[in-house]
Amino acid sequence: MLFCVEMTVKIPLDSDPVKMDEIKRAEKERAIDLQKAGKWPHLWRVTGKYSNISIFDVESNNELHDLLMSLPLFPYMDIKVTALSQHPSSIH
Amino acid sequence: MLFCVEMTVKIPLDSDPVKMDEIKRAEKERAIDLQKAGKWPHLWRVTGKYSNISIFDVESNNELHDLLMSLPLFPYMDIKVTALSQHPSSIH
Amino acid sequence: MLFCVEMTVKIPLDSDPVKMDEIKRAEKERAIDLQKAGKWPHLWRVTGKYSNISIFDVESNNELHDLLMSLPLFPYMDIKVTALSQHPSSIH
Amino acid sequence: MLFCVEMTVKIPLDSDPVKMDEIKRAEKERAIDLQKAGKWPHLWRVTGKYSNISIFDVESNNELHDLLMSLPLFPYMDIKVTALSQHPSSIH
Amino acid sequence: MLFCVEMTVKIPLDSDPVKMDEIKRAEKERAIDLQKAGKWPHLWRVTGKYSNISIFDVESNNELHDLLMSLPLFPYMDIKVTALSQHPSSIH
Amino acid sequence: MLFCVEMTVKIPLDSDPVKMDEIKRAEKERAIDLQKAGKWPHLWRVTGKYSNISIFDVESNNELHDLLMSLPLFPYMDIKVTALSQHPSSIH
């Protein structure tokens, strides 16, 4: 089941850079794991912004919520979730 | 080069149903052609709305504009275009 | 799996009242069927508006989309879909 | 009498984690009490956000206000209150 | 129990003036009845707009909804309902 | 002359509680004085928010501005002012 998730990262300018680098490292690691697990089939950077547009493939809303909550950058993100369905004109 | 394109279709309620069915048929045909040509790699229906979230893969802004203008439903659509870039954490 | 769906009905003032009454009748019938089928566990009227806040219980996004598209009043509605998950403090 | 209440929690990133954990613990306790008392019949997590959509069942606006003010997380929340009425198509 | 209700009237410019005058006459009559019945204690015109800010005093959300639906101009109005509670600094 | 004034109070979470309690005490005192003077005939709490909807009765815009500026909580408030006029259907 697919969801489009838009994540905008807002890191306070006075954050501790060392701490943030560690969180970003963990975020990247987590993102790669989820992509390899097939849960996060698409991850694109929005040109010009510290945001991404992603597609998640999950079994349920609960699973999606738990995955997003598990992202180290979750507390720093505005997240918009849009449920997706099969489009009648899609060849996939 | 990827773009995320959100299309919301607004067909006037007093439209001629026969004419609209013809336009929708042509729209589906055009969408299938563009998907087969690799220009429109992803086309998802937004759950609960007459809208879609799509990913286009084109050579330039001009090509994207021409493709979107060529859609029979173009005059009936609100379109939002978001340029996408490679995400540093994407495994693709 | 639960979704919160907000539906605002906008019927053009110059609509044919006979036709609209028929559509509203069919809408009520459809809503009652879906409630009895357990798909539409909650349906509340927003005080002062021709809108409702509903909770749908479905197996997937696709099912939700098909249910909403099957509503006779669908073409007359602005619909907002919010995916819901289990709340850690809920006793249900 | 039913109200739909949407609560979005915004905890400053530089908050004292120990203090916040205590407030969250008290919040959960209070939420469970109110649910058991029948005042808070529904509490759902919005997928992907630190927000909930809730249904409150109270005797008056005043009672609703006092209940919401009594939530330990009240100072950290954006709250939207929507009055609900009986829907003519509801089977409940 | 008090509610603040903001009503903005939008009458299509091509409406039949005779019909609209009749509806406005019925609206005024209904408004006066409800004021005399104590249900509509305050009715103010928003300066410069075909809108009003009103205070309703009702027993329940359902009663408020029925009253608003009973207004002849209801189909022509955008309505915003805000539940009100006792203010701790009010001397009334 | 009447104005509807909506005041939303936003007190920084890291404010000095002692200082704020003093300001709130002074605010309440000032509000009571103005109500007794007939300048502030209505003061209602917006259910679920640290906001109020008020009606002021003043001689001029200048007087209203001075009254609002004199409120101890003024620096902590978002204020929306709406000029009101006599409604042709009002029985008052």
Next chain:
Amino acid sequence: MLFCVEMTVKIPLDSDPVKMDEIKRAEKERAIDLQKAGKWPHLWRVTGKYSNISIFDVESNNELHDLLMSLPLFPYMDIKVTALSQHPSSIH
């Protein structure tokens, strides 16, 4: 007493041009009268829009409302009214 009034004119594209020219003629005449009477001290066109930003000088909200309602183009306008007060740094 001063008010800033922003008026945006929206004339339906399928309006009768003869009728509209007559209304615009009457509007201009009315605007000139009110300016000469000192009620409408400033009337500026917003560059690039069928809108104006005006300053009205009136005795009360009621007078302002009646003046605006008396404008032949009133039914075709979105109007925003902002009450103005004496600025402490103004030399006038």
Next chain:
Amino acid sequence: MLFCVEMTVKIPLDSDPVKMDEIKRAEKERAIDLQKAGKWPHLWRVTGKYSNISIFDVESNNELHDLLMSLPLFPYMDIKVTALSQHPSSIH
């Protein structure tokens, strides 16, 4: 003196196509004249929309307003005007 002008064209779907083609032809002619006269140095199409982002070079606000009002498509356009100034980092 430069202005950034964003124009979004909204042509009613039930417009007479012959009449609109004539207006569009005249619009193109007018746009070319103004570009050649140096008044309209930049005219770009917004990808995916019937909109443009333009730069006008004029002597005054009045001149800009008259130029925009002279565009045959003016009645069909939403226009946003942004005054531009010399940027301290611009090499032009």
Next chain:
Amino acid sequence: MLFCVEMTVKIPLDSDPVKMDEIKRAEKERAIDLQKAGKWPHLWRVTGKYSNISIFDVESNNELHDLLMSLPLFPYMDIKVTALSQHPSSIH
């Protein structure tokens, strides 16, 4: 050449009052100078807000920008600039 400029002042609550008083003093002095120079013909306080609606009379966009940047409170202000033109119904 006229511009309508709306300035909303937002001074952080934890600012140094002595420093701010000095900046406000300098702001008032600068405003008076510009009014006397004829550059700032109108300066009105928005009732109930720490905002003003002003009219500037300048030779160019650049001049307006430099004047606004020269205001001591510039860093604390949200500013909206609207270009104004001669209104065909204005008697001035």
Next chain:
Amino acid sequence: MLFCVEMTVKIPLDSDPVKMDEIKRAEKERAIDLQKAGKWPHLWRVTGKYSNISIFDVESNNELHDLLMSLPLFPYMDIKVTALSQHPSSIH
């Protein structure tokens, strides 16, 4: 390939002025380099705001993103990116 990029700079009021001057110096230097390289053909200041409207000429979305990320002020900016295409009425 052209993009319109609107950048609004928001520097916290309590920033270290020395550090910010250094970042602004580096920003100006970077901007001049990119203009000379033909990547940033137009850079205009929005009158009255710490914002600019720019036109970038790049080979791809990725290149645009990398250029914008390379701006020293990037962390302090709200950025809006609009893809541009050839306008059929443009003489360029």
